[in-house]
Amino acid sequence: MCxxxxxxxxxxxxxPKLGEMLTEMLITMSDRGPDSAxxxxxxxxxxxxxxxxxxxxRPDQDLDDLATELGQAIGEEVGIRRVDTHAVLELxxxxxxxxxxxxxxxxxxxxxxSDGEVIEIYKEVGLPKDVADRFNLSRMEGTHGIGHTRMATxxxxxxxxxxxxxxxxxxxxxxxxxxxxxxDLRRKLMRKGVRxxxxxxxxxxxxxxxxxxxxxxxxxxxxxxxxxxxxxxxTFVVGTRDGFGVLRDPIACKPAVMGETSQYVxxxxxxxxxxxxPGIEDASVWEPEPATVYFWSx
Amino acid sequence: xxxxxLTEKGLRGLNSILHAQHEETNxxxxxxxxPRGSHAIAVGLDAPLEVTIKGSxxxxxxxxxxxxxxxxxxxxxxxxxxxxxxxxxxxxxxASQYAGATGHGGLLVIKGNASSRCGISMxxxxxxxxxxxxxxxAFMAQAGNLVVCGDAGDALGDSxxxxxxxxxxxxKSLGADCVEKEVLPEHVGILKDLLERADLHARPxxxxxxxxxRKLYNFDIDNVADx
Numbered sequence: 001m002c003x004x005x006x007x008x009x010x011x012x013x014x015x016p017k018l019g020e021m022l023t024e025m026l027i028t029m030s031d032r033g034p035d036s037a038x039x040x041x042x043x044x045x046x047x048x049x050x051x052x053x054x055x056x057x058r059p060d061q062d063l064d065d066l067a068t069e070l071g072q073a074i075g076e077e078v079g080i081r082r083v084d085t086h087a088v089l090e091l092x093x094x095x096x097x098x099x100x101x102x103x104x105x106x107x108x109x110x111x112x113x114s115d116g117e118v119i120e121i122y123k124e125v126g127l128p129k130d131v132a133d134r135f136n137l138s139r140m141e142g143t144h145g146i147g148h149t150r151m152a153t154x155x156x157x158x159x160x161x162x163x164x165x166x167x168x169x170x171x172x173x174x175x176x177x178x179x180x181x182x183x184d185l186r187r188k189l190m191r192k193g194v195r196x197x198x199x200x201x202x203x204x205x206x207x208x209x210x211x212x213x214x215x216x217x218x219x220x221x222x223x224x225x226x227x228x229x230x231x232x233x234x235t236f237v238v239g240t241r242d243g244f245g246v247l248r249d250p251i252a253c254k255p256a257v258m259g260e261t262s263q264y265v266x267x268x269x270x271x272x273x274x275x276x277x278p279g280i281e282d283a284s285v286w287e288p289e290p291a292t293v294y295f296w297s298x
Numbered sequence: 299x300x301x302x303x304l305t306e307k308g309l310r311g312l313n314s315i316l317h318a319q320h321e322e323t324n325x326x327x328x329x330x331x332x333p334r335g336s337h338a339i340a341v342g343l344d345a346p347l348e349v350t351i352k353g354s355x356x357x358x359x360x361x362x363x364x365x366x367x368x369x370x371x372x373x374x375x376x377x378x379x380x381x382x383x384x385x386x387x388x389x390x391x392x393a394s395q396y397a398g399a400t401g402h403g404g405l406l407v408i409k410g411n412a413s414s415r416c417g418i419s420m421x422x423x424x425x426x427x428x429x430x431x432x433x434x435x436a437f438m439a440q441a442g443n444l445v446v447c448g449d450a451g452d453a454l455g456d457s458x459x460x461x462x463x464x465x466x467x468x469x470k471s472l473g474a475d476c477v478e479k480e481v482l483p484e485h486v487g488i489l490k491d492l493l494e495r496a497d498l499h500a501r502p503x504x505x506x507x508x509x510x511x512r513k514l515y516n517f518d519i520d521n522v523a524d525x
């Protein structure tokens with residue numbers, strides 16, 4: 001099953017409330033995905049700086065001195081903000097590649113959740129409400145965000161099986177459905193040198209989009225070609241620096257509802273996820289068409 | 299008129315109280331407030347009740363209805379009026395996928411648009427959609443009538459048996475074994491009746507009829523009365 005929520009704010013005055021609104025939407029989708037939850041939040045950033053969000057199952061061991069050691073390894077000061085099992089490392093944008101490499105060497109147990117100027121990804125195993133509380137999601141501010149509640153079908157209930165998945169700087173993917181050709185595609189992508197860490201189908205979908213974009217495709221083009229190359233059921237929501245996009249497979253049996261007012265564009269796997277949003281009674285509410293790429297951006 | 303606040307009193311309470319009503323009940327008229335997209339509202343009713351739902355609902359609203367008249371003043375999620383036996387369900391807004399699936403009887407009216415697979419495997423239900431229907435509508439439709447005042451999506455009537463499909467607008471594509479058929483006087487009569495009951499001011503002459511080419515299943519003309 002799985003549940004997806006997304007909120008893109010047009011009204012800047014709602015930005016301080018993004019986390020609160022998105023958290024309520026996420027918790028409403030607990031029935032669709034009670035085993036893990038995650039959120040990608042697009043908050044404030046600084047030009048020339050990047051945020052590297054990392055996670056560890058042993059945060060006290062792995063994260064305590066990470067900023068200092070990482071700073072020495074890349075020869076630049078690194079800031080750190082700890083949030084439960086996650087930490088957001090703040091560093092110069094041109095040091096991201098070096099930092100990713102150094103993190104792997106310094107702390108093999110650490111997983112990189114995302115990188116980018118504004119994106120932060122938080123995800124863990126557990127009920128969506130518990131995950132939201134651990135990260136204090138309701139306090140987060142930002143311009144837009146995407147959340148996911150997982151009911152595992154294709155791989156184990158683990159942190160790396162939870163969504164969102166990073167697909168590049170300031171980009172991410174969440175998925176409701178199941179891909180049936182992910183094993184074959186994983187082998188093909190790994191032969192091309194693409195790094196895939198789990199047996200999860202969505203990670204392969206995310207790796208596929210990343211690989212397409214590294215080879216010159218725009219996100220829209222990569223999504224379009226996924227209609228050809230991915231077999232199975234999917235409703236995808238992708239986050240970008242400026243907004244988000246939606247794509248459903250041609251059969252479109254995985255649900256999707258959009259709600260739009262002058263203040264926001266919202267996505268929910270079900271209408272239930274949208275009912276607490278301001279002015280939803282008068283919003284334009286519709287279902288995205290199958291095999292059609294939609295984007296909303298600032 | 300009985301009013302039931304769904305947020306306050308919960309779904310099980312609502313369906314239990316509606317199931318407890320018998321044919322001779324004097325509590326005929328019910329209003330459900332604060333549905334907030336909940337699933338399975340007013341499911342399995344089997345008495346001649348009039349139920350109005352004041353807002354949008356989630357999955358499986360008014361499923362398995364037998365004899366009740368249910369009105370939704372909003373939009374509905376997937377599977378509205380699934381497997382209806384008799385009575386009526388009227389949706390003022392839009393319907394998500396597989397509206398009226400497997401319905402045996404009764405009338406389903408959708409005043410907005412219906413999404414994909416509207417009337418899938420219908421078995422005698424009448425469905426009238428004021429707007430458009432999505433892809434794969436009337437897939438494997440066995441009996442009954444599907445009337446679409448707007449347009450139909452891809453693969454209309456794929457693998458259809460003996461249901462009648464009437465479309466006023468365009469049809470993006472027909473599914474396997476579904477063909478356009480002549481509109482006979484008997485069909486004009488059926489359409490006129492359904493349009494009136496669905497509160498629609500459209501002329502039966504504006505509709506085209508689609509049905510089975512009968513090449514995909516073992517159709518036998520001697521059994522036509524059974525369909």
